[in-house]
Amino acid sequence: MFRKSILPISVMIIILIIWEVSTRFFDIPTWVLPAPTVIIQEAISGWDNYQHHILSTVTLIVSGFAIGISVGLIIAIVLHILPKIREALYPLLIMSQNIPIIVLAPLLVIWFGFGVTPKLLIITLVCFFPIAVSTIDGLRHTNPELIHYMKMAGASKRQIFTKLELPYAVPQMFSGLKISATYSVMGAVISEWLGANQGIGVYMTLASSSFRTDRVFVAILFIMILCLIFFAIIIAAEKIILKWHPSKEDQ
Amino acid sequence: MFRKSILPISVMIIILIIWEVSTRFFDIPTWVLPAPTVIIQEAISGWDNYQHHILSTVTLIVSGFAIGISVGLIIAIVLHILPKIREALYPLLIMSQNIPIIVLAPLLVIWFGFGVTPKLLIITLVCFFPIAVSTIDGLRHTNPELIHYMKMAGASKRQIFTKLELPYAVPQMFSGLKISATYSVMGAVISEWLGANQGIGVYMTLASSSFRTDRVFVAILFIMILCLIFFAIIIAAEKIILKWHPSKEDQ
Amino acid sequence: GNEENTEEELEEVTLVLDWTPNTNHTGLYVAESKEYFEEEGLDVEIVMPGEAGADQTVASGQAEFGISYQEQVTEARTQDIPLVSIAAVIQHNTSGFAAPVEKEITSPADFAGKTYGGWGAPVESAVIDALMKQQDTSVEDVEIVNMGNTDFFTAVKRDVDFAWIYYGWTGIEAELRGTEIDMIYLTDYSEKLDYYTPVITTNETMTEENPETIKKFMAAVSRGYQDAIDNPSEAADILAEAVPDLDEELVHASQKWVSPKYQDDADRWGEQSTEVWSNYAEFMFENDLLERELDVEAAFTNEFLPE
Amino acid sequence: MSTLVLENITKRFGEQMILDKLDLQVNDGEFVSLLGPSGSGKSTIFHLIGGLYQADQGMIRLDNETINGKKGSISYMPQTPSLFPWRTVLENVILNVELYQKPDKQKALEMLERAGLKDYANAYPHELSGGMRQRVAFVRSLLSPQSFICLDEPFSSLDEFTRLEMQKWLLSIWEQERPSVLFVTHNIEEAIFLSDRILVLGSKPANVIKEFSIDFERPRNEKLTLSTAFLETKKEIYQTLRGVLDV
Amino acid sequence: MSTLVLENITKRFGEQMILDKLDLQVNDGEFVSLLGPSGSGKSTIFHLIGGLYQADQGMIRLDNETINGKKGSISYMPQTPSLFPWRTVLENVILNVELYQKPDKQKALEMLERAGLKDYANAYPHELSGGMRQRVAFVRSLLSPQSFICLDEPFSSLDEFTRLEMQKWLLSIWEQERPSVLFVTHNIEEAIFLSDRILVLGSKPANVIKEFSIDFERPRNEKLTLSTAFLETKKEIYQTLRGVLDV
């Protein structure tokens, strides 16, 4: 784990150095692109100002992501078990990804007000799709030889599902999870633009509208950090759950 | 194909009927939620006004999607072939998904102006990720027995890749493609908010700012139609390319 | 102008709007449609900024001109962003707090105990407080929620009681809909809040290196707004034709209301005064909305307005 | 306690006629072997009995109950081991029991020991050799609760001695519990050693060409394979099979 | 034109010692068979020769070139067919050639015909029976350009006659081109019929327990299997193997 992170961290550091040097060299004003040092400085000095924003967003992400993947998995499972329903609802699923949130916003507000519900809904909307699609595809591509075996053994649909298809789809499910996790953070930030009193998204729009580009980047910094943490958790879970996989061995 | 679409279409029709009836029954004003008939009426009567918007968006989607999936595939392939690079760049990939576009927007405009470049960049940014993640995961989960065979046969890394891993990853790649295709439409619409003179996104914001909710829904209607068309193309391609798959048979 | 200019000699400039086209921008579209720009030797592209906003784009030189607000320019300048206001589109602040009549908000004192829907900027509570102080109440009694991109009509359906709108657009829409609203204009309660919104901006590089271009541009724009003042109905037609996706009825009604406000009591259209700029900057500074004081003289100029 | 009857079974794959009006019967407690050329349709017969495929025509009856397309009525060992890669050997062998009741791990471990896989109970399938995987699949089928057993070349990847071990073990179980067994093999000696009856299948389309009753006394032991009667039978079956291939 | 030498090869999987100081040699143009109990390490030897695994100790030389960990020097038929599901039979058999040169489809089709798979050239692997898949894998290895051939139980799923056909075919090719062959089988008769030399492996850890020179005249034909000398050899090997298992 530790040795593995040396490489990406060095790449990051190189990028940061190039960034720093070029902002200084070309004398780029802070409001166009603040140098990394400026951002870090603001991140440290402003900590007291924005820490409650981060806390609020993290809560939102965690709950939204949990709901999102649950919904995604349930949808995937239901659609897989009931192919008729899949045929009927799959197009709707796709459509759901194409309702621009900006348009949905007023409706959500009318229906749910400015509380936490519409925000969770948006995160869910953003999260559930990748996991649902990946899981459905994963479930459908189960090794047919094993399916045949299970059928001959008299396994019920439910048993085939729980004992074979589900574990078989796990690698693909994790692809979806990774994508979902990545989007959940972004989804939370977007949802905060829908009307919130705190959160990274709020902090960012305020910073943006008062031309504090350095603060905008502090917000981005935290968004990224959050996202990487989430991603790392998913990858760790993948490692544990897929430990049987032979492909892991000779690498 | 035709028989299969009966079910989803009937579900759609039922939803539309419920929608129509409830807007009438509860007397919901058009500017809150226009009835489907109102939307269709506007879609027909306004056709001449907005058709150029659609054309412009479609061009944007097609080129953006093409670039996006190419980038996604290239990234996936490079990262797969060069695991060192994967370690170094994977976190950056994830980060790329968490740069809020709203924040990126001013920077992109400052760097690239109001032309087509920043828009394609945004679509690419939105599209490349699902396909890249799915493909990477797909490539990594190739049946180890077959990999062993290829290695023993003296296949070069490139041959193992082109003859085994790539075809093996195709089902998973298609999961990613579906997600990407879905997002490309939305990505195009969002990219138009970055400053454009035509496109569905422009049409929609204009409609929204002059409180023409019916037109907003016409825009959504077309976004969805476009999205479904794209999705259908991907699924058709999947059917053709995966025709060997035995799981297809007994269904 | 020199009408004989052939097309290839036209100087290309970009103008970035603040948001979607509306009747604040009519003069620009009139100038374009009637080829006033061409007559001045300019080829103007009008661009909607979307999420990007105009200010940074103009400041960085990606666009020559933009539409902004005094408040934004003030804030930008105190962050060393080289934005300069070169004309006030509307002489007096036409914005204010609106509420449906059934909410019974007719004066700032009625704000107390109600819910305000805004976009979360600190300036909002400062302004509300300034109004309420006049009637011995305080913003502390107001519940402020952030309603993000939600529009006025949607917001007041739910938890929100009043919001900040431009009467010339949202207020007129309310009239057209038959929604009765009470409007509390900022200007009715505080001199200091009579700031310019919107304004036309350019950047310092332009003012230093290309004053001629700015002059030509402003000459054309002035003519455009003059026409819009003189003939609101024709101007509205031009706007509606240039941007067919806008609601025509709203454009006409709004234009009728806005046209007299463009110049209003000023000597000429676009005139800005030091007093207005320093008043509002003071207000902002006093309320901790600025990190330092504004150099008022550098923030705006009337020198490019035609005589 | 199971009698299996296939009556007039026809099965096509696309254009190809694989089984044409096949009749076949396995009596209660009988051990029947199928011999036939590669690709003749032996596995297909199992798939039909197991309900995986539907016969185009004909009836399959188990104890007078029609089981066309009905799954789960037989205990089955497929030709390829079909182990679940994410389950350990122990988890794999109890898979089938799990479908019906709470598995008895102790019994499973004993069976694994018998199959020489004691040390591998917690290994994953990819850590096993080909023959070991086959034995895992065999143990799995023995643990299945159904009383009619179908084995598709269960010992093809085993060396002669491990194979003999397994055969003897199979016979001992069979003699104790007397399940009905339908057994596919390419090894004529194996068929004779184990069976009450041997059916020789023809090819394209497959049908029962000839039937051999194997009346050697039970319980049998390996000495039988050296007797002249045994060698005689072997020769006869060999000739029949050769005839099948020449047609 | 290839001589293979394994010297002092040791291989562990985790704790388990599979091969312990194994020595083995296949001379130029020689046909050598490996016999040994299931799970003794035969496939592992192939994986080492093929360069898939690294030996913990020892040298593997092909024509005096050290090929420890070097892949692609042998033509290999794995124990499981390992066909690519998205390739047709024809595309599968030319896979190996493709790695090195433009494949000769005509030749591949002829080979398929010889293997009795003419009608299946365009079928996908899942449409084949177990034995047919094995034959496809066999054809694929025969088409490989390398001159040293390693076959891991190539005929285990074939009926006696198809198996004999394949054996004779293999011999005819071998007699024409005289490649060096290392052959794993569990069938003692098969080993004797085909080989110049038979090595019997012990188990846990594996090593060559005994070596048999098979000096029957070539070209051989199936009558050989009925000769007393043949039966004598068979008995001897049988006893040796039994000894291995009893240890």
Ligand SMILES: Nc1ncnc2c1ncn2[C@@H]1O[C@H](COP(=O)(O)OP(=O)(O)OP(=O)(O)O)[C@@H](O)[C@H]1O
């Ligand atoms: N799913 C399928 N689609 C098309 N053809 C099939 C399918 N399954 C089997 N066949 C064909 O049916 C025939 C019989 O196959 P089957 O597997 O029953 O043979 P078998 O007797 O078990 O042979 P083996 O001894 O080689 O295992 C073969 O010709 C095969 O190609």
Ligand SMILES: Nc1ncnc2c1ncn2[C@@H]1O[C@H](COP(=O)(O)OP(=O)(O)OP(=O)(O)O)[C@@H](O)[C@H]1O
């Ligand atoms: N990848 C692996 N990880 C751990 N153990 C392994 C692995 N591969 C093989 N083994 C062990 O090595 C030993 C020898 O396996 P190998 O496949 O070489 O046997 P074999 O002689 O080919 O047997 P069979 O005749 O059954 O195919 C077995 O005990 C097996 O469990």
Ligand SMILES: [Mg+2]
């Ligand atoms: Mg078979």
Ligand SMILES: [Mg+2]
């Ligand atoms: Mg082996």
